[in-house]
Amino acid sequence: MGNNIVVGYEISKIGKKIKKIKLTKPGLKSGLKREEKRQLKLDAILRHAAAAFMEKGYYKTSLDDIAQLHNVTKPTLYYYVKNKEDILIKCEDVASVRINGLLDQVTACAENGFVQLENFIRGYVEIITDDIIRCHIRHRGQREDRAARNASLKMHRGIEHRVREIIIKGMDDGSIRDCNSTIIAILLFDALNGISAWYRDEGQLNHEELVQQVLLLVTEGVKNKV
Amino acid sequence: MGNNIVVGYEISKIGKKIKKIKLTKPGLKSGLKREEKRQLKLDAILRHAAAAFMEKGYYKTSLDDIAQLHNVTKPTLYYYVKNKEDILIKCEDVASVRINGLLDQVTACAENGFVQLENFIRGYVEIITDDIIRCHIRHRGQREDRAARNASLKMHRGIEHRVREIIIKGMDDGSIRDCNSTIIAILLFDALNGISAWYRDEGQLNHEELVQQVLLLVTEGVKNKV
DNA sequence: AGTTTAAGTTACTCATGGGTAACAATATAG
DNA sequence: CTATATTGTTACCCATGAGTAACTTAAACT
Known part of the structure; x- marks a missing residue:
């Protein structure tokens, strides 16, 4: 040190x-x-x-x-x-870090697939309250620049893939019923991302109730089992 | 006749x-x-x-x-x-007619709430294949004009309300478990509308399988009941 | 101190694209 | 066959807004 x-x-x-600049010692407080x-x-x-x-x-x-x-x-x-588009890209970077961070956290726990999925949902609903994340969700796919668009797509695929892995793990360990993990992952994201468009933390709808309803829907569906 | x-x-x-125009007998082929x-x-x-x-x-x-x-x-x-925005409005009109038509059809059948909900989902997934409807789903809420925006919101609320009614009916007749009908309706729409963004009829994913997966998710959720 | 780099400003350029005016062609009615 | 609506065209206007150049002020290191 x-x-x-x-x-x-x-x-x-x-x-x-590209300008070459000698960076001075960053140890000094002022520099930092x-x-x-x-x-x-x-x-x-x-x-x-x-x-x-x-x-x-x-x-x-x-x-x-x-x-x-x-x-x-x-x-x-x-x-x-x-430039203007770069704002979206930077928002995406922030979003990517946070969502992947959540996934790291969730998959690190030694729980079965279903519980991991629950934990992910809980965390995700938390995350999508943030304006930057909401912005990314709403505007992902609008990239004008080809390279940027591909990068965006790739990162999105990556996240979706990780959730699919959780679902597959759940099917393996028996905590999740047999299903098409791809479709289910997408449907789940559609629903969750949709939330980001209308849910306000300051609103009258309690955060915990929202999470409860989502989790119940995902676990049990809505059909009444007499 | x-x-x-x-x-x-x-x-x-x-x-x-607004110009007043006498319409000539539309019985004549040329007029029509x-x-x-x-x-x-x-x-x-x-x-x-x-x-x-x-x-x-x-x-x-x-x-x-x-x-x-x-x-x-x-x-x-x-x-x-x-003008340009009017295109969106006209798309919305088309969408409104079709979706409400579907709802008319679904609610006319003397089935319990859950089955009605199933039928709605089936029909809705069918409908959102159409470009005009997809366009409306994606761009609703972009209205620039205040009046148009309000009208759009109102029509959207109307549809959501009708689905909520179906859910409530289902809870009354015991076919749907107790839940927050508002949240569930919204989540359902988020998931279904999301489909319109990625699903292609010509794609490799079979339409029937998609519907099956959605219905299973809605009825049973994903948790494995041992 | 005094020089360098960062941070911000004013004042532009310039492409894009929505919308319109005025004119041209085509069809329909009487 | 001629008058009148109906479709369509060419040639514009003009607001908006992204991006840049050139200059000014504030901060920081030696």
Whole structure:
């Protein structure tokens, strides 16, 4: 530990030209603060943008709108973000980390498949309260750029795949009935993602009741077993 | 039957000014053909537009794109449609009629609530194969115009309400277990509407299997009852 | 201190695309 | 066969909004 001097490269602001910059010792508080502040601001911008996108939609929200929410002018945004679409991409990154984190946590527990699935659902409903995640869910698939679109698709597939694995595990250990894991995983995500479009934490609907209803639906269905 | 002469009014082309037009006896083939042709063309335009919206999204699809799909020029569209948003509204009208029609059919049968719900699901999955309906599902809520947005919301609420009624009926007659009908109805719609985003009739996934999996999920859930 | 980098501003460009005006062709009715 | 609606076209206008260039202010390291 101590005073390790890291010298590296950083991709500069607007992309295009890549500028070589000697990074000074990040051990010093002031140095860290700089990067920290930048991260905080980026995060705030994402939050504002995500909120605006959720309220008015991506295309009806201008960069000026977002800038104003953040009390800066449009060009400033370009210091933190490559372009408008990049906002969605960055939101997706955040979402990817959080959802995969949840999956890590869930699959790490030595429970049977069904319980893991329950735990995932519980955690997911928690997560999709966050504006950035909601924004990602709503706008995934709108990527203009081919590469970005493919990356998005891939990451989405990955998550879906992990949930499918949980379901398969459940069928193996006997905790989940025989079913088409692909379809069930998709249906589950459709329902859960749908929640993110209408559920408000501040609303009158209690969070715990929502989770209960979802879990009951998934476990038992709605048919009355006399 | 016979030669009943209907004289009425028609809302003219571009809205704005409402022009009174005496309709000539529609018994004559030529008279009918005119209106018929117009309707057919409007329908074709909606179809083309809906398909394009589904593929590229509403905002990335220009009116020129739609016009081209129909082998006409942009201004011609304005003869059939008030403006871009009006396309969505007209799609919604089509969707409303079809979905409510399905509900009429389903609720007319003297079955218990659960069976009615099953029948609705079966019919709904059928319906959401249609591009116009898919377009409506995906773009409902994007209305720019306040009045249009409210109308859209109202119609959507209406449909959701009818499904809730079915669920309540099922709880009354004992065919559906006790649950929060509001939440369950919404979750059901989220899952079903989600299907419209990815399911292709031409795809490898068999329609009947999809319906089976959905119905099983709704009836039994996924937990294995040993 | 004084120089460098970060952070932000004002003032533009420029493509896109919705919508319209005015004109042209085609069909229908009388 | 001519007058009148009905369809359609070409050629525009113009608002909007993404993205950039060039310049200014604030912060930080030596």
